[in-house]
Amino acid sequence: MLEVMKQLKTGLVLLLLLSILTGIVYPAVVTGIAQLVFPWHANGSLIWKNDKIIGSELIGQFFSDDKYFWGRPSATTPYPYNAESSSGSNYGPLNPDYLTAVKNRLNQLHQSNPNAGMEVPVDMVTTSASGLDPEISPLAAVYQVSRIAEARKISKDQIMKLVEANIQHRLWGVIGEPRVNILQLNLALDAADRGANQ
Amino acid sequence: MTANGTFQIVLYLVVLIALVKPLGWYMARVYEGKLRTPILRHIETFTYRLAGVSPDSEMNWKRYLSAMLLFNLLGMMILYALARLQLHLPFNPQHFSAVAPDLAFNTATSFATNTNWQAYAGESTLSYLTQMLGLTVQNFLSAATGMALLIAMIRGLVRQETTNLGNFWVDMVRGTLYVLIPLSLIFSLVLVSQGVIQNLAPYKTASLIATVKYEQAKLDDAGQVIKDSHDVPVMEAKVVTEQVIPMGPVASQIAIKQLGTNGGGFFNVNSAHPFENPTPLTNFLEMLAILLIPAALCYTFGMMVRDTKQGWVILFAMLFIYVPLTIGTISIEQSGNPALSKLGISQAAMPNISPGGNMEGKETRFGIVNSAIWATATTATSNGSVNTMLDSFMPLSGLVPLWLMQLGEVVFGGVGSGLSGMLIFIILTVFIAGLMVGRTPEYLGKKIEPYEMKMASFTVLIMPLVVLVMTAVAVVTHVGINSISNPGTHGYSEILYAFSSLTNNNGSAFAGLNANTPFYNIWGGIAILIGRYWYAIPTLAIAGSLARKKAIPSGAGTLPTNTFLFLVLLIGVVIVVGALTFFPALALGPIVEQLTLWNQYGS
Numbered sequence: 001m002l003e004v005m006k007q008l009k010t011g012l013v014l015l016l017l018l019s020i021l022t023g024i025v026y027p028a029v030v031t032g033i034a035q036l037v038f039p040w041h042a043n044g045s046l047i048w049k050n051d052k053i054i055g056s057e058l059i060g061q062f063f064s065d066d067k068y069f070w071g072r073p074s075a076t077t078p079y080p081y082n083a084e085s086s087s088g089s090n091y092g093p094l095n096p097d098y099l100t101a102v103k104n105r106l107n108q109l110h111q112s113n114p115n116a117g118m119e120v121p122v123d124m125v126t127t128s129a130s131g132l133d134p135e136i137s138p139l140a141a142v143y144q145v146s147r148i149a150e151a152r153k154i155s156k157d158q159i160m161k162l163v164e165a166n167i168q169h170r171l172w173g174v175i176g177e178p179r180v181n182i183l184q185l186n187l188a189l190d191a192a193d194r195g196a197n198q
Numbered sequence: 199m200t201a202n203g204t205f206q207i208v209l210y211l212v213v214l215i216a217l218v219k220p221l222g223w224y225m226a227r228v229y230e231g232k233l234r235t236p237i238l239r240h241i242e243t244f245t246y247r248l249a250g251v252s253p254d255s256e257m258n259w260k261r262y263l264s265a266m267l268l269f270n271l272l273g274m275m276i277l278y279a280l281a282r283l284q285l286h287l288p289f290n291p292q293h294f295s296a297v298a299p300d301l302a303f304n305t306a307t308s309f310a311t312n313t314n315w316q317a318y319a320g321e322s323t324l325s326y327l328t329q330m331l332g333l334t335v336q337n338f339l340s341a342a343t344g345m346a347l348l349i350a351m352i353r354g355l356v357r358q359e360t361t362n363l364g365n366f367w368v369d370m371v372r373g374t375l376y377v378l379i380p381l382s383l384i385f386s387l388v389l390v391s392q393g394v395i396q397n398l399a400p401y402k403t404a405s406l407i408a409t410v411k412y413e414q415a416k417l418d419d420a421g422q423v424i425k426d427s428h429d430v431p432v433m434e435a436k437v438v439t440e441q442v443i444p445m446g447p448v449a450s451q452i453a454i455k456q457l458g459t460n461g462g463g464f465f466n467v468n469s470a471h472p473f474e475n476p477t478p479l480t481n482f483l484e485m486l487a488i489l490l491i492p493a494a495l496c497y498t499f500g501m502m503v504r505d506t507k508q509g510w511v512i513l514f515a516m517l518f519i520y521v522p523l524t525i526g527t528i529s530i531e532q533s534g535n536p537a538l539s540k541l542g543i544s545q546a547a548m549p550n551i552s553p554g555g556n557m558e559g560k561e562t563r564f565g566i567v568n569s570a571i572w573a574t575a576t577t578a579t580s581n582g583s584v585n586t587m588l589d590s591f592m593p594l595s596g597l598v599p600l601w602l603m604q605l606g607e608v609v610f611g612g613v614g615s616g617l618s619g620m621l622i623f624i625i626l627t628v629f630i631a632g633l634m635v636g637r638t639p640e641y642l643g644k645k646i647e648p649y650e651m652k653m654a655s656f657t658v659l660i661m662p663l664v665v666l667v668m669t670a671v672a673v674v675t676h677v678g679i680n681s682i683s684n685p686g687t688h689g690y691s692e693i694l695y696a697f698s699s700l701t702n703n704n705g706s707a708f709a710g711l712n713a714n715t716p717f718y719n720i721w722g723g724i725a726i727l728i729g730r731y732w733y734a735i736p737t738l739a740i741a742g743s744l745a746r747k748k749a750i751p752s753g754a755g756t757l758p759t760n761t762f763l764f765l766v767l768l769i770g771v772v773i774v775v776g777a778l779t780f781f782p783a784l785a786l787g788p789i790v791e792q793l794t795l796w797n798q799y800g801s
Contacts, residue, residue, distance in 0.1 A: 006250070013249040015339075015369055017275065018374055021241075022330035022338040026379060027450040030386045034396040034449065037387075042396045044443055044473070045403070053404040056443050058393050058472035062410045071522045072562065077414040082444045085322060085399070086467040088559045088587035090518075090710030092688035093535050094795055098558070106541060119544035122534065126558040129470030130568075135562040139544070139552035140726050169550070174205055177553045177565035178479020186407065 047183070055183050059083050060134040063186060064152035066112055069136070071146050071182040072123055073105055076131035089127045102126070113147040135179040136168050152193055161186050200547050203567040207524065210482070210571060211517070214489055217304055218513065221490065222497025222546055228376040229349045229369065229763040230502070238375050250454030256362035259742025262350055263735060264506055265366035266343060270310050272338055272720040280332040281324070289320050290325035291494040293402035297323060298446035304719035304726075312340035312612050314455070314582060314705040315722065317713040321465050326398055333462060334451045338382075341458025342373035342490075344614035347734055348495060351618045352502045355642050358748050360741040363741055377491070378458060385487060386453035393476035397726050401458045403440050410438040448473055456487035459612045461582035468583040469572070470561055471633045479566050482501065488572075488581045491701035492610040495617050503642055507760035520578050521608045528570040529555050529593040558660030559587030565775060570595070577602040578696055580612035582705030589684070589708040593795060597788035599706065600695050605776035607702045615703070615730075618737050620772075624759065625654045625740070627771045631757050641759060643749035648667060653736035660732045661701055662779040668697045668725050669783070683710030687794070691787035694721065701729035 045057040060071045062081040074080035075089035083110035091098035107127040109116075121140040141163045149156045165180055165183045170176050227233045231253075246253050257265065281297035284290055301317055308315040309332070318324065324333070346369035353363050390396050415423045415431040424432045436655065448464045455461060465471040475481055493513060532555040534545030547554035553565030560569045569586035576583050576600035602609060602650055608619040624645055625639075632639030632646070639646040671692045672678030672749020682689035690721050692711040699706055700722045707713065713722065758764065 001696050006392065007265060007268060010249050010251055010367060011265065011272055014251070014267065014371070015272050016244065016249060018339060018371070019276070019331060019335045022379065022454075023335040026383065027330045027334060027447045030383065030390070030450040030453075031447060033387060034390040041393045042390050042449075043399065044395050044397075044445060045476075048400065048689060050440075053402055053443075054407060055404045055441065056472075058476050059441070059443055059468050060472075061408070061441060062408055063408050064410075065271060065408055068408060078414050079410050079436070079438055081410070081441065085319065086465050087319075088470070088590065088709065090465060090587050090589040090683055090708070091558060092589060092684040092691075092710070092791070093556065093558070093592050094537065094686070094688065094791065095684050096686045096800075099537055102538060102543075103541065105535065106543065109305070119542055121547045121552055122538065122543050122557045123562060125543055126440070126556075126560075128466075129559050129561050129585065130467040131212075132472055133561050133563075134469075134472055137548070137552040137562055139548060142551070144541060148732050158204060162515050170202070170476045171482075174202065174209060175482050176568060178565055181451050181563045183407075 031042075042082045054126060057132055057181065057184065060132050061183055063182065066147055068186045068189070069148065069182050071136055072128040072133045073129040074131040074133075075125065081132060083132055086130045086132055088129045090130060099120070113149075114143065115146045116143055117146070118143060134183060135181050137180055138163065138180055141185065148189070154193065158192065159189070162192060199525065199532060200549070200567070202549070203528055203532070206567050207521075207571060210454065211521070214486060214493060217490060218488075218494045218497050221494035222509070223376055225494060225498040226501035228372050233373075233376060235376070236276050240450070241372060242375055247477055249367065249433060250364070250567055251367045253365060253368045258267055259350070259738045262363050262366045263738045266346070266733070266734070267378065269339070269370065270343060274306040274310040274337055277309055277332045277336055278302050278481065278744055279771040280328050282307060282330045284325040287325065287327050287729070289327035289330070289398060292325070294323060294325050300716045300719035301459060301714055304723045307527060307723045307726045308705065309336035309460070309462060310340055311457070311703055311726050312344055312460060312580065312587060312615065313700065313726045313730070314460045314709070315443040315700055315726065316462050316466070316468065316705070316712070317542065317722070319466035319721055320463060326446055329451060329464060330447055334454060335461040337454040337462070337540050338374050338378050339370070339453065341454070341460065341613045342370050344612050345495070346370050346614065347498075347737065350510070350616045351621055351737060351741045352499055354744040355501055355644060355743045358384070360745055363738070364744060365754045371778045378454060378537040381457050381641055382450070383451040385457065385483070388483060389449045389452060389480055392480045393473070394449040394452060394480060395445060395473050397445055399445045401445055404443055406439055412436055412438070416701045420559065427725035439581055444473070446548055452484070453487070456484045457491060457585060458583060459488065459492060459579045459581040459752050460614075461576060462546060463583060467584075468589070469583045474652045475585055481564055481572070485568075485572055487582075488575050489610055492579050492616050499617060511760050512624075512638075515765045516578075516609045517619070518765070518769055519605075519772065520574065523602065524571055524574040527574055527595045527598045528567055530592050531566045531570050531654050536591065536795065540799060554648045556590070561589030563586065569725070573599050574602060576706060577704060580607045580608040580616065580702060580704045582699060584706055584709070586696075587707060587709060589710045593788040593791035596691065599782065600691070600698055600788065601784065603698045604662070604665070605703045605772055606658065606778045607704060608772060612690070612703060614728055615734070618658070619733070622654045622657050622737065622740070623772050624768060625650060626658065626758060626775075627764070627768050628759065630771060631767060635755070637755040637759075640750065640756060643752065644747050650740050651738045656736045657733045658775060661729060664701045664725055664728050665697045666783060668701070668721065672697070672721070677715065681712040681718060683712065687787055687790045691791070694783055694787055697725055700725040705727050723734065
């Protein structure tokens with residue numbers, strides 16, 4: 001019995017000490033260093049405009065207006081790109097609901113962009129894993145150029161230049177996938193458009 | 199597979215293998231108590247003094263086991279209490295209410311056993327305190343427990359004519375202090391530099407450039423859907439002008455979640471969330487962290503048994519199972535969904551502009567290659583984090599992670615627990631080889647006798663039994679099938695996946711399954727507990743029995759276990775046992791689904 005009590009005490013004290021070490025000291029040290037050395041990154045890579053937060057570079061936003069680049073379809077509820085509730089669709093590859101959703105997105109893309117002149121890239125009709133994917137493939141951006149050019153009445157070449165300037169390449173040419181950040185591209189698009197109208 | 203895909207796999211494996219020896223060597227020094235680092239050494243002695251541990255007194259296998267069980271039980275209770283009381287505790291800026299009892303039970307068992315199954319959505323359920331003092335702590339301690347188990351097993355093989363297997367408290371403290379904390383500290387800071395958040399601030403609100411308009415069913419004051427005279431829900435238009443951006447101490451938890459093969463995320467979508475895994479670099483480093491310790495422990499094993507070749511043989515046996523399955527998964531996902539090709543959707547990979555392939559449930563920055571490597575790495579190990587939605591994988595590529603778990607989490611497996619599981623398979627292998635040539639089987643000079651064989655059979659047989667029985671119960675009850683999200687055979691796969699993952703302490707999911715129900719929380723919690731301890735108990739019993747034996751010098755009849763021949767034999771046993779037990783169950787799920795797909799859309 002004495003043996004059991006002794007082991008219980010040892011277990012409790014060790015658990016307490018290790019909890020303080022790994023659950024309080026460790027996160028506190030990481031937070032402290034992070035806030036000192038990488039404050040912008042540690043606080044969500046936020047984009048500010050006129051003293052207001054307009055989003056995070058890393059969290060996608062929903063765009064459905066013809067004059068903006070659209071991001072990946074999002075499966076968050078109750079509305080797309082709800083950052084309080086990240087979620088994928090979890091549709092199986094043969095789920096009839098999935099295939100219907102893809103067909104609906106496809107129709108919408110065809111209708112809004114009849115002069116695309118190319119097949120619809122797969123990332124424009126499939127939901128991302130997080131529902132918050134901030135990026136699309138360069139191909140998906142190129143696909144949307146003619147729609148935006150018509151909506152904004154600016155030349156395709158000008159928009160293509162913006163797309164190219166915003167492509168993030170693979171790390172060291174190897175790791176990851178090339179991509180375009182939708183929020184940054186749309187902000188650049190607004191800025192260029194404003195500049196042209198002045 | 200694309201040229202870039204090949205290159206990414208090769209780079210991954212080369213960096214991994216290069217790190218095995220230095221880290222493996224370091225861990226062997228740590229567990230043999232030969233390390234002299236000034237500051238950590240002081241913390242270590244101080245801890246022992248406070249807790250009343252005499253580091254030189256050793257335990258037999260029963261005391262080692264009881265210390266481990268006690269420690270895990272206490273951890274579970276504290277985590278349960280934290281989740282239940284979080285509303286009344288500090289660091290809860292979003293004022294999340296108490297976690298429901300069944301969900302708190304499930305989460306506590308799951309994190310204390312290194313399973314890290316997520317039935318909750320972190321960003322809308324758990325306070326920062328619960329995440330740090332509850333989950334992060336158990337991420338460390340469950341990993342250190344797994345490593346301690348392995349070290350005890352190795353001591354059983356190395357020592358002779360003794361009952362001592364070491365001191366659980368000492369192994370626990372050393373693993374945490376010298377291995378897990380330093381690695382996590384460095385890793386979490388690298389993650390922050392890439393954009394993984396680390397703060398204690400309340401959630402931020404952003405004003406959107408473009409508003410979001412949507413319709414949702416109107417609710418009355420009691421929260422019920424209002425319906426019109428035709429029983430159709432009345433819809434109301436809503437406009438969203440703001441985006442609430444979650445915050446929290448994420449990086450410190452993600453670092454240990456990957457290093458300790460834990461896998462429970464801060465957010466609902468786990469490592470697919472941009473705040474957990476923002477760039478290809480974080481993804482690469484996290485993938486590395488997932489396999490790092492399980493792979494390096496093979497070298498630690500080799501050092502501790504004084505024959506590093508023994509360790510390399512095990513590591514390469516693991517790699518020979520892992521690499522082909524990874525390549526297969528990438529190829530299947532890369533060829534896309536034939537149901538979509540028929541609609542005129544471009545799924546072909548185009549160098550430098552489009553990843554192509556089956557992109558449903560995948561993030562753009564990871565594409566096909568990094569999603570597939572991740573899926574196999576996290577299920578080969580018992581990590582179970584996801585950067586892609588496995589439920590949306592093609593049938594045969596979804597089968598790969600499922601089957602990797604069903605192999606018993608021995609291909610890398612959990613930190614420590616994976617390699618000790620592999621040692622059980624080695625015992626089986628030498629026994630089978632012994633039967634073939636009619637000699638007494640032995641491993642590293644220790645005779646394998648009926649007692650060890652009985653215990654080894656226990657550990658190997660209990661897992662499939664639990665998985666299959668629990669799946670069977672779930673598919674014939676309403677509470678089981680009501681959680682399914684996909685129709686047909688895929689729904690069955692969701693359940694089979696859930697119990698394979700829970701029992702093997704993996705934690706990944708075909709996440710369409712609604713796991714936050716009392717049935718899955720409690721039934722699943724039981725699967726977790728059996729999976730972890732029914733395997734840990736006989737493993738330690740074998741270690742205790744082996745330690746008592748005298749080593750016999752190898753003779754002409756000894757099967758050398760550090761050769762290529764043995765490697766092939768070991769792979770054969772692991773695969774045959776895993777394939778034979780689960781083939782019928784797999785045939786009803788992913789295999790039927792693949793045949794349906796071919797039938798409807800061609801290959």
